[in-house]
Amino acid sequence: MFAGLLFEPTRLPDEAETLRAEVRDFVARELPPDYWPNSDFNEGHSPAFSRKLGERGWIGMTWPKRFGGGERTFFERYVVTEELLAAGAPVSAHWIADRQSGPLLLNYGTEDQCQRYLPRIARGECFFSIGMSEPNSGSDLASVRTRAMRVSDGWVVNGTKIWTTDAHRNHYIITLVRSEPPSQNRHAGLSQLLIDLRGEGVTVRPIKNLAGGEDFNEVVFEDCFVGDDDVVGEPGNGWTQVTSELGYERSGPERFLSAFRVLVEFVRAVGDEPSPGEAALIGRLAGHLMTLRRMSISVAGMLQKGGSPVVESALVKSLGNDFEKLLGELVRLQAPPGNVRLEKCLRQTLLHAPSFTLRGGTREILRGVIARGLGLR
Amino acid sequence: MDRLIADTAERIFSDHVDRGVLDAAEHGEFPRALWDVVREAGLHLVGSPGSGTDGGDLCELLKVAGRHASPLPLAEVLMANSFLDEAGLTTIAVGGVAPWGRAADRVVTVEGEMSVDFDVAEDVNLAGESRDRVQMRNAHRVDLPGQLYERMALSRAALMVGALDRILAMAIDYATEREQFGRPIAKFQAVQHNLAILAGEVAAARCACDGAIMALGSPHLAVTVAAAKARVGEAAGVAAEIAHQVHGAMGFTHEHSLHHFTRRLWAWRDEYGRETHWQEQLGRRVAGGGADSVWEFLVGAG
Numbered sequence: 160m161f162a163g164l165l166f167e168p169t170r171l172p173d174e175a176e177t178l179r180a181e182v183r184d185f186v187a188r189e190l191p192p193d194y195w196p197n198s199d200f201n202e203g204h205s206p207a208f209s210r211k212l213g214e215r216g217w218i219g220m221t222w223p224k225r226f227g228g229g230e231r232t233f234f235e236r237y238v239v240t241e242e243l244l245a246a247g248a249p250v251s252a253h254w255i256a257d258r259q260s261g262p263l264l265l266n267y268g269t270e271d272q273c274q275r276y277l278p279r280i281a282r283g284e285c286f287f288s289i290g291m292s293e294p295n296s297g298s299d300l301a302s303v304r305t306r307a308m309r310v311s312d313g314w315v316v317n318g319t320k321i322w323t324t325d326a327h328r329n330h331y332i333i334t335l336v337r338s339e340p341p342s343q344n345r346h347a348g349l350s351q352l353l354i355d356l357r358g359e360g361v362t363v364r365p366i367k368n369l370a371g372g373e374d375f376n377e378v379v380f381e382d383c384f385v386g387d388d389d390v391v392g393e394p395g396n397g398w399t400q401v402t403s404e405l406g407y408e409r410s411g412p413e414r415f416l417s418a419f420r421v422l423v424e425f426v427r428a429v430g431d432e433p434s435p436g437e438a439a440l441i442g443r444l445a446g447h448l449m450t451l452r453r454m455s456i457s458v459a460g461m462l463q464k465g466g467s468p469v470v471e472s473a474l475v476k477s478l479g480n481d482f483e484k485l486l487g488e489l490v491r492l493q494a495p496p497g498n499v500r501l502e503k504c505l506r507q508t509l510l511h512a513p514s515f516t517l518r519g520g521t522r523e524i525l526r527g528v529i530a531r532g533l534g535l536r
Numbered sequence: 537m538d539r540l541i542a543d544t545a546e547r548i549f550s551d552h553v554d555r556g557v558l559d560a561a562e563h564g565e566f567p568r569a570l571w572d573v574v575r576e577a578g579l580h581l582v583g584s585p586g587s588g589t590d591g592g593d594l595c596e597l598l599k600v601a602g603r604h605a606s607p608l609p610l611a612e613v614l615m616a617n618s619f620l621d622e623a624g625l626t627t628i629a630v631g632g633v634a635p636w637g638r639a640a641d642r643v644v645t646v647e648g649e650m651s652v653d654f655d656v657a658e659d660v661n662l663a664g665e666s667r668d669r670v671q672m673r674n675a676h677r678v679d680l681p682g683q684l685y686e687r688m689a690l691s692r693a694a695l696m697v698g699a700l701d702r703i704l705a706m707a708i709d710y711a712t713e714r715e716q717f718g719r720p721i722a723k724f725q726a727v728q729h730n731l732a733i734l735a736g737e738v739a740a741a742r743c744a745c746d747g748a749i750m751a752l753g754s755p756h757l758a759v760t761v762a763a764a765k766a767r768v769g770e771a772a773g774v775a776a777e778i779a780h781q782v783h784g785a786m787g788f789t790h791e792h793s794l795h796h797f798t799r800r801l802w803a804w805r806d807e808y809g810r811e812t813h814w815q816e817q818l819g820r821r822v823a824g825g826g827a828d829s830v831w832e833f834l835v836g837a838g
Contacts, residue, residue: 166739166743168746246831427826440815450747452834453746478739526732529735530732535728
């Protein structure tokens with residue numbers, strides 16, 4: 160009867176709302192008074208803050224207790240992540256390990272791998288990078304050329320990964336490699352290897368972005384040995400595993416809150432009696448945000464039920480990223496001149512905006528995923 | 537929503553809303569036969585006291601009506617019957633304009649005046665739907681339920697969600713069947729991406745509307761309706777534009793049925809407050825709480 164994608168109306172359970180107050184108190188207490196909040200999940204890096212979150216049990220929240228997790232619901236995790244982002248807390252250190260590397264290990268890793276890595280991730284002591292893109296493989300991920308050659312008790316890796324966020328300060332990278340020569344089935348013969356970023360045969364080179372930041376890198380592997388005990392899942396099953404990560408990677412509140420602080424500063428700048436035009440802009444953005452939250456919470460409900468909402472996640476990310484960009488552009492046009500705080504926020508957002516619709520899957524790739532979900536391809 | 541109501545409504549509108557009925561309605565003829573079938577099935581009482589159904593069911597029924605471009609003043613009838621004793625066809629006037637005033641037994645205004653004695657000057661909205669000017673005589677006051685204007689705005693949002701769902705289905709079907717350059721146009725990436733945008737707007741509209749439906753009976757109704765009417769109205773514009781682009785010149789003809797839905801979307805997004813009205817309402821509330829409470833406000837509204 161209904162032609163589109165179904166996002167079941169979903170209410171956050173009471174325990175999630177109780178947790179919200181705890182997170183707000185924590186953030187208000189922990190961040191120094193002069194802290195400049197940034198709601199872009201990629202921006203604030205603080206291992207000390209991540210460790211404190213770990214102490215509170217707010218990393219690896221949904222994982223089993225025997226691996227250091229909290230056995231909490233996806234709704235509770237949702238609330239913690241959105242509160243941290245809205246407050247502009249520094250979360251980038253543990254973000255990827257918590258969001259997708261940990262869940263990947265839980266789904267496909269061995270008991271031994273889970274024991275070795277998950278408790279440290281959950282304590283906020285162990286950070287991961289994503290080893291997917293390469294200099295010649297971006298959106299066409301199946302074309303990766305980093306090779307893993309079989310040796311007696313493991314694999315030897317040669318190749319280059321790129322756009323690797325925080326590889327210079329994270330501990331491990333889960334690397335998508337070609338472990339068998341290319342065949343007719345381009346999705347076959349790929350594997351995921353867990354590699355120590357400080358290990359032998361690994362060189363990390365920073366890449367400066369247009370905003371002057373150096374959080375992403377090129378990672379070069381030269382005869383880098385990886386033992387059999389660091390293969391994630393089955394050799395050859397890499398494509399299935401990588402795509403399963405994307406449901407986690409794409410649906411969260413970090414996909415629509417990157418520019419949130421711009422809205423906050425705009426409201427501060429115009430005061431509590433905005434002009435009709437200013438009020439309408441604030442209301443328009445608020446209406447979008449309320450709607451995106453509902454969609455993201457609905458996806459959290461799908462994850463809670465054990466679903467794999469790949470298409471729904473792509474849709475939330477696509478709408479969310481477009482909104483993040485729109486927010487900066489629309490506020491820019493109505494920003495009162497000379498407001499230092501708003502100006503600073505706007506500059507940060509406008510300079511980082513190009514990355515919003517690239518990282519985690521470009522707008523074009525996402526639209527392709529949605530089109531497939533609609534049965535068009 | 538009660539599955540039975542949804543299925544009944546789906547069946548009735550599928551069977552009884554056809555091209556002939558829609559064209560006749562646009563020529564000013566009230567769809568009497570459809571009205572009789574709806575009444576026989578008891579659908580006109582969904583959401584009324586003692587019916588065992590609530591405001592949420594009422595909105596779900598309107599989504600089905602919107603999906604079929606039902607030419608009845610169903611939003612008005614259902615809302616009126618939810619707080620007045622049922623007495624034939626009651627329509628609701630806003631700004632002196634009432635859907636199917638010419639066929640109504642009774643008119644209630646959103647300001648709380650009611651009369652069975654009124655003059656009618658026939659008029660239509662841009663979808664050709666009856667929007668008659670009514671001049672009441674011997675009007676008397678009635679007790680309105682709280683936030684009737686907001687509820688009527690929500691009714692338009694629900695109708696739009698139904699129509700949006702329909703134009704998405706039509707655009708997908710058309711793109712899959714229509715061939716150019718030797719293949720269905722759905723195989724072209726540019727068309728696929730437009731349909732993906734369309735699907736995103738339809739999903740967002742539905743979620744925004746469902747948020748307001750969930751807030752029925754709570755203190756958050758005004759805020760969530762403001763967000764819903766604004767967001768659904770925005771989606772309606774984008775979605776109708778893409779649906780027409782996908783349908784090409786065929787969709788611009790009177791013969792093709794796409795316009796029954798897109799013209800309604802263009803009309804409904806303006807009724808009971810266009811996007812800017814609700815954005816401004818919502819924006820004032822957000823700003824009134826101060827910058828450091830923006831997030832709390834958004835989360836609190838649910």
